[in-house]
Amino acid sequence: MNELETGTYYSEEEVDRALVELMEKYAAAPTYGAQTTVTVSLNFKTLSAAGAEDSEITSLIDTILPVE
Numbered sequence: 001m002n003e004l005e006t007g008t009y010y011s012e013e014e015v016d017r018a019l020v021e022l023m024e025k026y027a028a029a030p031t032y033g034a035q036t037t038v039t040v041s042l043n044f045k046t047l048s049a050a051g052a053e054d055s056e057i058t059s060l061i062d063t064i065l066p067v068e
Contacts, residue, residue, distance in 0.1 A: 026065060038063050 004022055009015045040046065040056040050057040 023065070036063055 004015075004018055007018055009018065038056075038060045040060050046056050049055040052058060
């Protein structure tokens with residue numbers, strides 16, 4: 001995801017395209033490590049804090065789509 005954050009985009013379409021390309025790159029060469037279990041409570045509190053670095057949902061996303 002670092003690649004996405006360091007890019008310069010002039011429209012939402014460019015960001016969308018860059019994200020799809022990045023996800024396709026990860027999908028083309030998946031890396032499998034040890035099995036990981038991430039506990040995520042699904043309630044208003046976790047959903048409203050989803051953008052915070054220390055949120056459960058952010059942890060889940062980082063596990064699924066790791067930052068290089």
